[in-house]
Amino acid sequence: MAQAIAPLPAAASPHRPASHQPALLFRVWRAITRNLVVFYAFLALLYIYLPVIVVVIFSFNDNTGRYNFTWQGFTLKSWLNPCGVSGLCPAMVKSLQLAALSTLGATLLGTMIAFAIVRHRFSGRTATNVLIFMPMATPEIVMASSLLALFLNLGIPTGFGTILIGHILFNISYVVVTVKARLQGMNSSLEEAAMDLYANEWHTFHKITLPLVTPGIISAALLAFALSFDDFIVANFNSGNVVTFPMFVWGAAQRGVPPQINVMGAAMFIVALGLALASLAMQRRSA
Amino acid sequence: MKTNLAGPAAELRITNLVKRFGTAAAGANNFMAVDNVSLTVPPGSFFAMLGPSGCGKTTTLRMVAGLEQPTSGEILLNGKDITHLKPYHRPVNTVFQNYALFPHLTVHENVAFGLRRKGEPDIAKRVDAMLELVQLNDFGARRPAQLSGGQQQRVALARALINAPQVLLLDEPLGALDLKLRRQMQLELKRIQTEVSTTFRPVPPDQEEAMTMADTIAVMRHGRVEQLASPVDLYERPATAFVANFLGKSNLLEGRVTGTDGALLLVETHGVALRLPAANRPATTTNDLLVGVRPEKLHMAAAGAQLPASHNKLQATVTDSSFMGVSTQYVVRTAWQQELTVFTQNLGVDGMRARDTAVQLHWDPQHTFAVPRTGALPETEEET
Amino acid sequence: MSTVPARRGLLSGTRWMPYALLLPGLLWLALFFVTPILTLLSTSLQEGSISTGFRLTWRIANYTDAFWNYREQFGRSILYASLSTLLALVICYPLAYFIAFRAGRYKNLMLLIVVAPFFTSFLIRTLSWKIILADSGFVVRVFQTLGLLPAGGRLLATSVAVVAGITYNFLPFMTLPLYTSLERLDASLIEAAGDLYAGPVTAFFKVTFPLSMPGVVAGTLLTFIPAAGDYINVRFLGTPAQYMLGNVIDSRFLAVLDYPTAAALSITLMFTILVLVGLYVRRAGTEDLV
Numbered sequence: 001m002a003q004a005i006a007p008l009p010a011a012a013s014p015h016r017p018a019s020h021q022p023a024l025l026f027r028v029w030r031a032i033t034r035n036l037v038v039f040y041a042f043l044a045l046l047y048i049y050l051p052v053i054v055v056v057i058f059s060f061n062d063n064t065g066r067y068n069f070t071w072q073g074f075t076l077k078s079w080l081n082p083c084g085v086s087g088l089c090p091a092m093v094k095s096l097q098l099a100a101l102s103t104l105g106a107t108l109l110g111t112m113i114a115f116a117i118v119r120h121r122f123s124g125r126t127a128t129n130v131l132i133f134m135p136m137a138t139p140e141i142v143m144a145s146s147l148l149a150l151f152l153n154l155g156i157p158t159g160f161g162t163i164l165i166g167h168i169l170f171n172i173s174y175v176v177v178t179v180k181a182r183l184q185g186m187n188s189s190l191e192e193a194a195m196d197l198y199a200n201e202w203h204t205f206h207k208i209t210l211p212l213v214t215p216g217i218i219s220a221a222l223l224a225f226a227l228s229f230d231d232f233i234v235a236n237f238n239s240g241n242v243v244t245f246p247m248f249v250w251g252a253a254q255r256g257v258p259p260q261i262n263v264m265g266a267a268m269f270i271v272a273l274g275l276a277l278a279s280l281a282m283q284r285r286s287a
Numbered sequence: 288m289k290t291n292l293a294g295p296a297a298e299l300r301i302t303n304l305v306k307r308f309g310t311a312a313a314g315a316n317n318f319m320a321v322d323n324v325s326l327t328v329p330p331g332s333f334f335a336m337l338g339p340s341g342c343g344k345t346t347t348l349r350m351v352a353g354l355e356q357p358t359s360g361e362i363l364l365n366g367k368d369i370t371h372l373k374p375y376h377r378p379v380n381t382v383f384q385n386y387a388l389f390p391h392l393t394v395h396e397n398v399a400f401g402l403r404r405k406g407e408p409d410i411a412k413r414v415d416a417m418l419e420l421v422q423l424n425d426f427g428a429r430r431p432a433q434l435s436g437g438q439q440q441r442v443a444l445a446r447a448l449i450n451a452p453q454v455l456l457l458d459e460p461l462g463a464l465d466l467k468l469r470r471q472m473q474l475e476l477k478r479i480q481t482e483v484s485t486t487f488r489p490v491p492p493d494q495e496e497a498m499t500m501a502d503t504i505a506v507m508r509h510g511r512v513e514q515l516a517s518p519v520d521l522y523e524r525p526a527t528a529f530v531a532n533f534l535g536k537s538n539l540l541e542g543r544v545t546g547t548d549g550a551l552l553l554v555e556t557h558g559v560a561l562r563l564p565a566a567n568r569p570a571t572t573t574n575d576l577l578v579g580v581r582p583e584k585l586h587m588a589a590a591g592a593q594l595p596a597s598h599n600k601l602q603a604t605v606t607d608s609s610f611m612g613v614s615t616q617y618v619v620r621t622a623w624q625q626e627l628t629v630f631t632q633n634l635g636v637d638g639m640r641a642r643d644t645a646v647q648l649h650w651d652p653q654h655t656f657a658v659p660r661t662g663a664l665p666e667t668e669e670e671t
Numbered sequence: 672m673s674t675v676p677a678r679r680g681l682l683s684g685t686r687w688m689p690y691a692l693l694l695p696g697l698l699w700l701a702l703f704f705v706t707p708i709l710t711l712l713s714t715s716l717q718e719g720s721i722s723t724g725f726r727l728t729w730r731i732a733n734y735t736d737a738f739w740n741y742r743e744q745f746g747r748s749i750l751y752a753s754l755s756t757l758l759a760l761v762i763c764y765p766l767a768y769f770i771a772f773r774a775g776r777y778k779n780l781m782l783l784i785v786v787a788p789f790f791t792s793f794l795i796r797t798l799s800w801k802i803i804l805a806d807s808g809f810v811v812r813v814f815q816t817l818g819l820l821p822a823g824g825r826l827l828a829t830s831v832a833v834v835a836g837i838t839y840n841f842l843p844f845m846t847l848p849l850y851t852s853l854e855r856l857d858a859s860l861i862e863a864a865g866d867l868y869a870g871p872v873t874a875f876f877k878v879t880f881p882l883s884m885p886g887v888v889a890g891t892l893l894t895f896i897p898a899a900g901d902y903i904n905v906r907f908l909g910t911p912a913q914y915m916l917g918n919v920i921d922s923r924f925l926a927v928l929d930y931p932t933a934a935a936l937s938i939t940l941m942f943t944i945l946v947l948v949g950l951y952v953r954r955a956g957t958e959d960l961v
Contacts, residue, residue, distance in 0.1 A: 029871045041769035044762055045785070048842060051799035052788040058802065070807070109696035120689030128693065131700050137892075137948055138704075139900020141917045142941045145924050146707035149714045149934060169703045172696055192354050193387035195374040197401035197450065207400075211391050230793050232903060237924065249794040253907060257798060265795035272790030276783040283779070 052269055059262035078259035082267075085258045091248035092264065098160070098244060099229040102167035107221045109168070110175025111213075117176070118183040135173045143170060144237035151238065159240035166234040171224040178223060182216025226272075297365040297378075297453035299328040299351070304360035306346050306510075320346040322510035324360070328454075328503065337533070338507035345384075347507070348456050352381045364453060375404070380447035381456040386439050388431035394418070394442050395427035401450040417449045506530050524567060528577055528658045537579045538627045541660065544574040551652055554578055557623045561599045563655035571659045583630040584654040587617065590645040598649040603627065605644045615639065619646060708941070715934035725930060737935040741919050748916040748940070751830070752898035755837040759845040759894050760887065762838070767849035767886075768879075772858060782850060789843045797836055797907045804832050804908065828910045836904035844893035852886025853879075888955045892948060899944055916940055 062075035083089035113132065116122065135143065147166050151158055190212065194204040232246035239247060249261055306321040321343040328334040336344040349355040351362055353374035362370045369377050380401070389397055395414055402410045418424050421441035431439055447455055504521055506513045506529075514526040525531035528539055542556035552565040554576070561578055569576060580599075594600055603619035606626065617629040617640065629648065640646060715733055719725035738745065766785065774781045789796070803810055804826040811827075814820040826832050856879065864874035880887075902917030911918075916936060923933035 023865075026865050026871055030865075037765055037769045037773060040765045041773075044766040047762070047839070048785060048788050050803060051796050051839070052791060054799045054802050055791055055795055058799075109699055112692040113696040116689040116692035120692070122689040122693070128697065131697060131705075135700070135704055137896055137945060138941055139896055139917075139944065141900040141902065141920055142711075142937045143704070143707070145920055145933060145937045146711040147703065148924065149930065150703075150707040150710045152930070153710050153714070165703050169699065172700060176696075187385065187387065189383050189385060189387040190389060192352075192374070193381070193383055193389070194400070196352055196354070196379075196381045197446065198375045198404035199400070200373070200375050203404060208389060226790060232794060233900075236921075246792055246794050249792060249798070250903075253794070253798060261795060261798075265791040265799075269787060269791045273783070273787040276787060277780075280779055280783060 052266075055262050055265045055269070059259055059266045061259050061262075063259050078263050082260050082263050085252075085260045087243065088245075088248060088258070088260055088264070091243045091245045094160070094242060095229055095245035098163055098167060098235075099225045101164055102171055102228040103221050103224045105164075105168040106171030106175050106224045107217060110172045110220065110224075111179050111217055113172070113176045114179035114183055118180055132173050132176050135170055136177075140170065140231070140233040144234040147234070148237045157240060158238045160242050162238040162240070163235045163242065163244070166238055167228040167231060170231075170234065171227055174223050174227065175220040178220035179213065179216045182213055182219075186212055298330045299334075299454050300361075300363040300366075301326050301347070301351070302361040302363070304347065304350060304362065305358045306343070306350060306355065307358045319510050321350070321357075324507075324510070324512050326505055326512060326515055332502045334502065335504045336507055337504055338513075339533075342507040343510035344507050345458055346510075348381070348458055351454070352379055352456055353377050354381075378451075378453040379456060380450050380452035380454075381458065382440075382443045382447050384458045386431075386443040388439055388442055388446070390431055392430075393427065394423065394429050394431065394434070397431065397442055398446045398449055400446065405450070413449060417445045420448075421445045506533060508533075522581075523654075524656050525579070525658060526569070528579075528660075531579050531656070531658055536582055536628055538582060538585070539577040539579045539658070540625070542576055542578040542657075544568070544576065552657075554657070557621070557625075559601060561655065562652040563657055564653060567656045569657055569659045571661070573660075575660050576657045577660055579656045579658060580650055580654060582616070582628040583614075583632075584650050585627070585629045585648050586650060587619075587629055587631055587640065588647045588649060590647060592647060594647060594649045597652065599652055599655065601627075601648040603646055603648055605640050605642055605646060607642070608639060610639065619648065708938075711934045711937055714930050715938050717931045719931075721928040721930075730931070733931045733935045734939065737932045738939060740932075741916065741936060744914050744916050744919050745936075745939070747913065748899050749943070751834055751837060751915060752895050752901075754834050755841065755898045756845075756891050756895045758834070758838045759842055760891060763842060763845040763849055763890065764887075767846055767853050770850055771853035771856070778854070782847075785846055786843050793840060794903060794907075796840060797904055800832070800836050800839065801827065801907055804835070827908060828913075830909065830913050832908040833905050833913045836908045837898050837901055840901075840904065841894045841898055844897070845890040848889035848893060849883065849886040852883045852889075856882050884955060888952065892951070896944060896948070900940065 058071075059078055060074050060076065061071055062073035062077070064072060078084070113128075117125070117128065122128075144166065147162065147169075148158070150156075151162055156162065186209075190208055191204050194208045195201075199207060230246065231244075232250060235242075235244045235247055236250070243251070245264070249257075252258065252261055302325050304321055304324045305319070307317060307319055309317040324343070324347060336347065338344050346355060350357050353369070353372055353376075357370060360370070361368060364378065369379075389400070392400070395418070398414045398417055399410050402413065407413075414427070415424070418427055421444060423438060423441055423445070426434065426438065426442075431442065434442065502517065503515065504518055505515045506521065508529055514521060514530045516524075516526075521530060521534055525534065525537070528537075531537035531539065540556045540561075542554040542561065544552060545555045545560070546553045547565055548562065550565055551562040552568050554561045554563065556578055563578065586598075588594060590602075601621060603621050605617055606620050607618040609616050612633065614630045614632050617631065619627050619629055621627060627648070713727055714725070716727060716729045716731070717725040717733075718728045718730050770778055770781045770785070802808065805811070806825050806827060811820065811825060814826070815822055815824065820826070860882070861874055861878055864878045865871070869877060900917050902915055902921055905913050905915055905918055920933050920936050920940070923929045923936065
């Protein structure tokens with residue numbers, strides 16, 4: 001395109017000396033606000049990290065009393081003996097099992113729904129969207145209590161299975177939303193190109209669609225895992241005599257918090273951060 | 288070069304092709320994208336489709352590729368009905384408008400994709416040869432995102448061509464490139480076409496490109512083919528007012544046939560007698576028509592100057608002029624207040640003609656065409 | 672609402688394909704979301720006790736009784752959730768803005784750093800706040816030195832601590848949608864506004880903020896909804912004087928075994944939130960959330 005500079009009559013010119021002022025003011029203000037934003041972001045980060053720092057510090061606390069609330073000296077003994085508190089590690093294992101199974105179930109069901117919504121025409125689209133939106137607009141306590149009401153009414157004993165049902169339920173909607181976003185961002189001409197290049201429906205799905213949607217499915221699965229692993233409310237209502245890790249922490253908070261809980265918390269943070277950094281590094285390398 | 292790069296070029300014949308979007312029941316959603324299109328593309332030819340956006344060219348192309356199912360009609364390739372074949376069963380390949388390169392595969396894997404699916408031998412060697420042809424030998428290991436627009440396009444072309452399609456479809460593939468790259472690619476396409484002698488069927492985005500590249504052009508509008516002809520015929524003897532103004536600019540004058548004079552047709556327009564080759568008379572039943580002449584065919588002379596006796600003549604007044612270097616574009620007004628456009632070559636003889644100067648326009652009757660008045664449009668109101 | 676695909680794609684397969692894809696998931700939602708809510712509805716209209724059994728008597732008064740008896744907790748749920756949402760917006764907007772516009776190539780890294788702390792368990796985070804805000808902790812001492820808190824005044828076991836805890840716990844739900852919509856925003860639009868003599872404040876309120884509205888709406892909803900139903904923060908950081916509706920539902924359901932009241936409160940909470948969300952989304956003009 002050609003560039004054109006058309007000098008305007010003086011009266012209409014935006015370049016009168018007087019109007020330099022707003023531009024200058026704008027620049028000065030922007031310089032201030034820029035650094036303000038940096039300063040503010042730093043403060044916000046501090047706020048976000050304060051509890052984590054405390055968790056990590058108190059995981060090294062040489063705690064003797066019931067409550068791990070005051071600093072008494074440095075020790076590695078909690079880290080060397082993370083399962084030293086009875087019930088902690090079994091609860092952890094239960095939570096990991098629940099998270100893994102509910103992730104598997106919700107990712108499968110949610111991804112199928114996302115494909116149907118983005119790639120297909122069907123009647124009842126609005127009803128489907130409402131049904132998927134509703135669980136996200138419902139507080140967890142309502143979901144938890146309604147599930148319990150159902151199980152009580154049907155005489156189904158609560159336990160591992162009932163928690164799993166609840167976790168898959170609240171994860172489905174999040175999986176649908178995440179995978180849907182990825183699918184919508186995908187250009188359908190890629191699949192057409194594959195079919196034009198002699199790939200049948202199955203090969204097109206297998207070689208093109210799936211690899212391209214996989215990042216979306218992975219983030220959906222990670223989100224589902226995190227939500228399930230961290231859930232207290234649904235588990236608390238529907239657990240029977242099963243104890244998940246958050247429930248163990250809840251119980252410990254009433255009785256006394258061993259430093260091992262901080263060890264677990266710190267380890268979760270480190271594992272999450274490590275995984276995230278690794279995936280970031282991989283992204284950067286392949287880009 | 289190597290003939291094994293492409294299969295035998297085939298004749299593509301489209302008969303009464305219709306594509307209707309929306310439900311079969313009548314309604315506002317019922318949109319005729321392609322309305323009864325019939326055309327034949329000879330083997331080995333470079334065929335282009337032109338028209339404003341939404342004219343149905345891309346839909347036609349998608350139906351040939353098998354990406355869209357026609358509502359009715361037939362598509363024949365070398366006499367074989369391919370209308371309802373799946374895209375992966377057709378010896379037809381497409382270069383997509385946005386290239387549609389697979390972002391998660393390397394250039395080499397992209398080009399090899401079709402051969403792998405067909406289970407053909409010597410894939411690595413053939414891919415290397417194809418990458419050499421499009422001058423991308425060193426780029427095989429890269430991902431599409433690491434290539435420039437022009438390189439991506441050559442990958443898309445290589446990926447389609449390596450399958451030796453009987454027909455290669457190009458959907459405005461040069462649209463996204465800048466002018467310089469576009470020229471380069473046009474020449475490259477031409478060169479590759481000569482080398483592999485596949486039937487090309489591109490949909491170039493602009494008229495000029497189509498003119499340079501294609502042997503045959505179909506001008507489409509509202510889902511119909513307005514005219515199917517060689518670039519020269521399209522330009523010199525447009526069949527409709529739409530074609531006359533879509534490819535370049537035309538001056539169209541309302542006229543009425545009054546008789547013949549040998550091989551010439553006599554037409555009266557606003558009281559002025561004009562002549563044109565009788566062969567250019569459109570096949571209509573009425574005597575009413577539009578007489579057309581291209582701006583560069585018009586000569587401009589001073590009022591009262593001696594003019595060639597055989598030429599058509601008009602009196603007019605200059606209303607505007609813009610100097611464009613090699614030529615000057617004038618807008619002149621006739622006695623009946625119609626504005627006409629005249630291009631005069633800058634030969635350094637006449638100098639600029641000032642506003643309100645009375646002038647005479649004259650041109651060779653052989654440079655006159657005629658189109659039906661029905662469906663006439665003053666301008667291309669739906670320009671791309 | 673969401674965009675309808677323009678054409679039936681090649682991969683659409685057969686006519687029943689979408690229904691086959693939808694069926695398992697939607698069945699799950701119908702069985703374990705819709706029927707439980709209906710069961711809850713029926714429970715909320717029953718009478719009786721755990722020893723004599725419950726019977727459906729369509730007792731609407733369960734609702735009026737429950738609402739009247741727990742109006743304070745109900746009001747507190749809405750108030751605390753609204754305050755926390757507003758605070759989270761104020762905290763997260765500049766942070767998201769910073770990551771989107773000023774973090775350059777470290778955008779993704781910054782985002783990870785912001786989200787990572789929330790992978791330590793919700794309850795552990797909240798317990799950590801208990802340590803931070805403890806009466807002998809340095810935050811209380813700093814506040815007392817600055818005169819923001821009287822000598823012997825405390826933060827723990829107050830509504831301040833509860834709101835602070837709720838705000839903190841749902842920060843990622845605010846940050847991520849805000850970041851997504853700000854990141855999509857074309858920075859040249861803001862420059863264009865500056866070029867057209869909009870002061871930076873005007874430019875922000877006339878251009879940046881309206882364009883980030885989808886993120887603001889999504890973020891506030893994702894924060895408000897769980898915040899309104901939360902009862903963990905109150906249990907760890909507050910006292911019964913700060914109890915929210917969640918605490919009441921929890922104890923009515925699991926300790927007192929007064930199912931009808933608990934159910935009536937759950938249904939009330941759910942519909943209040945749905946109505947608020949519906950009104951809010953309509954006002955904000957962004958209905959494309961699903």
